[in-house]
Amino acid sequence: MRELAGELGVSRATLHRWVGSRDHLLGEILWAETAAVLENVSYAGRGGEGVAAAIGAFVRTVNASAPFRAFLRREPERALRLLTTKASLVQSRTIEKVRELLSAEVAAGRLESPLPVADLAYLLVRVGESFIYTDAITGEAPDAEKAYAAARLLLRADPAPSPPQYAQPVP
Numbered sequence: 001m002r003e004l005a006g007e008l009g010v011s012r013a014t015l016h017r018w019v020g021s022r023d024h025l026l027g028e029i030l031w032a033e034t035a036a037v038l039e040n041v042s043y044a045g046r047g048g049e050g051v052a053a054a055i056g057a058f059v060r061t062v063n064a065s066a067p068f069r070a071f072l073r074r075e076p077e078r079a080l081r082l083l084t085t086k087a088s089l090v091q092s093r094t095i096e097k098v099r100e101l102l103s104a105e106v107a108a109g110r111l112e113s114p115l116p117v118a119d120l121a122y123l124l125v126r127v128g129e130s131f132i133y134t135d136a137i138t139g140e141a142p143d144a145e146k147a148y149a150a151a152r153l154l155l156r157a158d159p160a161p162s163p164p165q166y167a168q169p170v171p
Contacts, residue, residue, distance in 0.1 A: 027082050031090045033068070037061050038097050047110035048155030051101060051124075056148025059128050063142040076136040084129050095125045114156060124151055 002012055010018075019025040041057045043050045062068060072079045083090050099121035105111035113120050131147035134140045151157075 023078070023082060026078075027089045030082060031093055033065075034062075034090055034094055035097075038094070043101070046108075047105060048152070048157030051098075051105060051111065052148055052151035052155050052157050054101070055098075055124055055128050055151040056144050059131050059142075059147040060144035062132050063144055072133070072136055080133060080136060084133065091125065091129075095121050098124050111155065114154070120154065123154060127151060127154065 019028070037058055041054045041061070043054050082088055085091070095118075099118055102111065102113060102117045102121055102124075106113055106117060115123070127150045128147050130137075131143050131150075134142045
């Protein structure tokens, strides 16, 4: 905040009056970036498959962001608090965007939600988060394809697997 106040030519007190706390400012910046990614994700295919593809594309884009990954490595506790808790404006706004998308798909008859739409939106966002923050939580590599596969299952976009075919009856 000190560096930003200096660059803007204002006191830290003035900067705090303008933007609130450092966490609030970071939350707004993170939301602006999240909103830009959400606006640029294609929903081609619509319905459950289109929504699942959008979730996968969103996770892939976030995972590929070098500045985001650096922030997560540098301040993992702060990042997770700002992005994934009930106080997170990023999470609540992302859930609302996904809820709007799901509601539009349900209203258009392209999606039958297996849960109330608000609950499904929350669950899809949490699934996406799970595969964005995996490295900070479990130490494993983030994986957008797993987020896409999980979203497909939740949205019933993944057809039931066909039973195995055997050349001869199994004894």
